[in-house]
Amino acid sequence: MRLQYQLNAAFTLLLLVIMAITGFVIYSLILNLLIQDEQRQLEQKGEILVNVLDDAFISRGNLKEFNEFLKEQDLQLFLYDREQNSVLFSTLPTPVVTGLFMNNDFKNQSEELWSYGNEKYVTSRILIVPKSLGLELILLTPLQDLRIVQHNFIQRLLIVFLIGAIVASGLSYFLTKKLVTPLSRLKLQLKKIEKRNFDEIVPIESSGEINEVAQSVYEMADELQRYINTQRSFFQNASHELKTPLMTIQGYAEGIKEKVFNQQEEEKGLEVIVSEVNRLKKIINEMILLAKLESEEITYHTERIELQNLIDKVIERAIPIATEKNLELKHRIEPNIFIVGDEERLLRAMLNLTFNGIRHGNSTLLITGSLKRGQITITIEDDGEGISEELLPHIFHRFVKGKNGETGLGLAISRAIIEQSNGKIKAENSNLGGAKFTLTFPFKE
Known part of the structure; x- marks a missing residue:
């Protein structure tokens, strides 16, 4: 798989994992937040109802008038008598009231969710003043209503995530293409170096670390070209430096062998041969030493x-x-x-x-x-x-x-x-x- 596709796949997978974790966390938290918010709203509504009632209006003697007042409110609520542990009035249907009363402990002040059948209710309790009456106003909201809000929110969130994922994938493709394209072009330049076509190497447009790598490749190519030219020159020069004294030695040796020189010329020729042999020996020794130095075969005693x-x-x-x-x-x-x-x-x-x-x-x-x-x-x-x-x-x-x-x-x-x-x-x-x-x-x- 090409690098560009690998980067896109990795980025998309990472994005999906992050979105999945984020969605799960939000889905888990949103219902609790909705319940807390609904409880605050119910508490505010209940306090408003209690505050608008007159002390003279609220008494055990005129509960009928109070019940009439509560019927006019578009709320699901109970009027609960704590002293007698009984429901005095409710805006809910009688079967629901009976079911809630039988399945839940109305005396438990800390119980925030009531259940009846497959349904659950969010509750908020407000004590009616004066406390001596022992009356309590309990407001309810079906949890199903909050779940509908939760599902609507998650649907909108998924749409946002989907749009974000499409945009992010597009940006990922654009950025990875911008990142990988210089690498692909650099690969072509490396192929030219491999084939030793140094004259065909052209700079590529890039930035950051890729530009530094490309610059290093160009410097490597220049150094490699210089090295190859040096090696070629070395062999040419070495052959010349070795060939010249060898030809001199060969010429004098053949002349002496064929007796073409007189005694004085022979002695001079032998001196030349010895001199050229020493010169050859010096060249060869220095070549060996240089080869060892450059190959780090010599041990340095620092x-x-x-x-x-x-x-x-x-x-x-x-x-x-x-x-x-x-x-x-x-x-x-x-x-x-x-x-x-x-x-x-x-x-x-x-x-x-x-x-x-x-x-x-x-x-x-x-x-x-x-x-x-x-x-x-x-x-x-x-x-x-x-x-x-x-x-x-x-x-x-x-x-x-x-x-x-x-x-x-x-x-x-x-x-x-x-x-x-x-x-x-x-x-x-x-x-x-x-x-x-x-x-x-x-x-x-």
Whole structure:
């Protein structure tokens, strides 16, 4: 069953349950309310009758005149003598009077409903002043009259419920259709993603949580498309990076085998073969390391690392290369800053970034570390040529190399290590003129 029909069915069932419970409660309460209201009305009528009578008029000597007065009232009532426990007068037929008197206790003041046969009566009792007379006026209304009112009220209520149910069902259909339609359209976009037709994806009009889901789907599609393009580029670049040294090795090896080189050329060829083998070995090792980092196969030994000590180790390892290139290493690190991570992995990431800066810098490499607004910020910047605008968005992709780059995997490895350490890395151009890499880590006490 489609979602729209399921929502409509659920809403309609819920509405029917609520209406049934509401109707049952109202049906149960309405009769009690009608009885209470009828008793109040009978009491008011009885009090009016008693108040209009004169003290001289009401006496045991002139009951005949009093009875005549009561006959003129369009009411069902008794004139009851409490002292003698007898009915002195009634506007009801004699069989009904006899039946009521025989089946009910007239002396019981708390009995509000009297029964006779299949009929019940609502009663209201008013004591006639002066109390010494011992007379009581009892007014009655058949319960059947109230049931007729109850049934009429319930019929009208059912009509209202029916109209309300029709209107509510219409609104439910409209709202669920408005809710489900974007989901159906989003389903079509997901089918396009499944078939990798990323260029055919179009935004859908929606709001609320559905809009958030749709936005997440679009972002997922963009990321998936980027990933597929990156993988395609990776295989192309990897094949190129591996093919070039292999062809060089093959060429020299075949030349040496066929004795086409003299001794000096053979020695040079062997040196080239060894160099290319080492280069291949480095590329393969870095590819394996990057694959492990991205698949989380490497176990991280996290610990508290003082940033000053970490940078000192980076400087110690980078000084020989910087000195060889006549490049000055500068660093400004705030004290008492600690990073939680794997020291060996973080050291490798920092060295990759530092060697990259030394390779591209002209005279200066600056490393800074500070704590601001609850996060640790580390910058590594040089005064070289910087990063081109075309290369900047892809600088951390695998086999993406700038000028004088080596394997094109160093920055990708650095990013993987930093992200595994709950950090972030960003590349931009520095005020010094070269590249600037900014690393941020959460600060923990």
